[in-house]
Amino acid sequence: MTTATSTVTPVMQGRNLVKTFGRVVGLDGADLDLFPGEVLAVVGDNGAGKSTLIKCFSGAHVPDSGEMTLNGNKITFRSTHEARGAGVETVFQTLAVSPALDIASNLYLGREVRKGGFMGTVFRTLDKKRMRQESAQHLKDLGISTLQNITQAVETLSGGQRQAVAVARCAAFGSQVIILDEPTAALGVNESARVLKMIQDLRDRGLSVILISHNMPQVFEVADRIHVARLGKRAAVVNPQSHSMNDVVAIMTGAMTVPVEEQQLTPVR
Numbered sequence: 456m457t458t459a460t461s462t463v464t465p466v467m468q469g470r471n472l473v474k475t476f477g478r479v480v481g482l483d484g485a486d487l488d489l490f491p492g493e494v495l496a497v498v499g500d501n502g503a504g505k506s507t508l509i510k511c512f513s514g515a516h517v518p519d520s521g522e523m524t525l526n527g528n529k530i531t532f533r534s535t536h537e538a539r540g541a542g543v544e545t546v547f548q549t550l551a552v553s554p555a556l557d558i559a560s561n562l563y564l565g566r567e568v569r570k571g572g573f574m575g576t577v578f579r580t581l582d583k584k585r586m587r588q589e590s591a592q593h594l595k596d597l598g599i600s601t602l603q604n605i606t607q608a609v610e611t612l613s614g615g616q617r618q619a620v621a622v623a624r625c626a627a628f629g630s631q632v633i634i635l636d637e638p639t640a641a642l643g644v645n646e647s648a649r650v651l652k653m654i655q656d657l658r659d660r661g662l663s664v665i666l667i668s669h670n671m672p673q674v675f676e677v678a679d680r681i682h683v684a685r686l687g688k689r690a691a692v693v694n695p696q697s698h699s700m701n702d703v704v705a706i707m708t709g710a711m712t713v714p715v716e717e718q719q720l721t722p723v724r
């Protein structure tokens with residue numbers, strides 16, 4: 456472990472981010488560093504500001520103050536659409552899928568493929584056949600086999616299958632950063648394992664992943680580094696070798712503090 460500032464440019468960085476909701480303080484000067492090709496777990500108690508933090512980077516919230524960068528360049532995302540355009544895909548804690556649409560339409564929500572020629576440009580006709588074919592391929596690439604029919608409406612899917620659609624959408628379109636806010640909270644053992652495998656595959660493809668989770672064994676299984684949020688701030692960043700699950704829980708509750716020179720503020724891989 457080292458205290459030296461990293462020479463690697465973070466894919467994503469946040470400094471001193473503040474976000475308030477009326478009198479409620481969501482973020483109180485939070486920092487974030489996400490390095491290329493790593494899985495960063497973000498953990499913390501309920502209300503610690505985890506979702507608020509990632510929403511700033513996914514364009515769902517605009518911070519009141521503080522700085523955010525993507526590959527060293529300052530960013531101000533005013534919408535989730537803008538963040539997606541920059542290669543940042545998010546599966547929100549409250550799933551943003553459209554229940555009445557089918558799986559293929561959900562995968563392509565907001566980035567629909569139009570038919571070529573006159574029908575596409577004038578009538579904006581959707582190329583459903585192509586979207587269905589490509590969706591089936593994306594799901595196959597991701598090893599999602601529990602979805603049998605790509606034309607099935609998402610409202611008829613199980614909670615776990617819906618989550619799989621949301622994660623598949625992220626994995627299919629995220630080109631830089633994938634943010635997953637509690638992706639396994641509603642999943643069974645097998646489905647969780649599949650999502651964890653997907654996270655490792657995304658990292659192997661060179662993407663950076665932020666995983667928010669309350670599930671310590673899962674965090675310790677896949678994370679390269681663990682960012683602990685507390686009271687709207689980053690309390691510490693540790694790695695799964697240097698600190699135990701009990702340590703991480705102690706940092707979450709404020710029972711333990713980690714001197715900055717003992718933190719894992721630089722990439723491990």
Ligand SMILES: Nc1ncnc2c1ncn2[C@@H]1O[C@H](COP(=O)(O)OP(=O)(O)OP(=O)(O)O)[C@@H](O)[C@H]1O
Pocket residue numbers: 476479480481482499500501502503504505506507508548
């Ligand atoms: N839209 C909002 N309006 C008002 N208060 C909010 C809003 N979003 C978040 N907050 C508040 O900001 C604080 C941080 O919330 P946040 O959702 O970021 O916590 P979290 O760490 O994701 O918690 P959990 O583990 O329960 O998901 C909480 O006190 C919460 O009530």
Ligand SMILES: [Mg+2]
Pocket residue numbers: 505506507548636
């Ligand atoms: Mg949350």
